[in-house]
Each structure stands twice: as C-alpha cells, then as structure tokens.
Amino acid sequence: MVCVNVSVGIAQMFTLTFFLVGWFWGIAWGIRMVVLSVEHRKEMKVRRERELQALTLRAFGSPLQRTGGGGLSIFSKK
Secondary structure, three states: OHHHHHHHHHHHHHHHHHHHHHHHHHHHHHHHHHHHHHHHHHHHHHHHHHHHHHHHHHHOOOOOEEOOOOOEEOOOOO
8 A cells, every 4th residue: 555655645746846847848849939939020010110111212202112122322333
C-alpha cells in the first residue's frame, strides 16, 4: 500500500513538472508571437508611408521618383 502511494506521488511530481514546463513554454511562445506581430505592424506602417509618399509625389508631378534601391532620388530619370 505504501509502495503504491509513493509511486503515485512520484508520478504526480513528474506530471506537474511537465505541465509547468509546458505552461511556461506556451507563455514564452505567446510573448514571442506578440513581439513579432508588433514588429511586423511597424514595418508595414513604414512601407505604407513610403508608398503613399511616392504616390503623392508622382501625383503632383514631382521630379522625385523611386530608384531601384527603394529610395527617392532627384537624379533619376523617368
């Protein structure tokens, strides 16, 4: 009887350990996903602002246009 209780207690300790490790693992991955989504949103906002700036300059006939490197240049020809 004592042997059964001891073995059940040991099994519960191992199970608790795995649950706690899994719980912390899940929290860490959740935080990482939130960080990645915030970074992605910032990158998309910058990209949209650049595209809007290029479209605005093009619409008003500015001599500035996009160069091959993604920047704006007054020296590039159409």
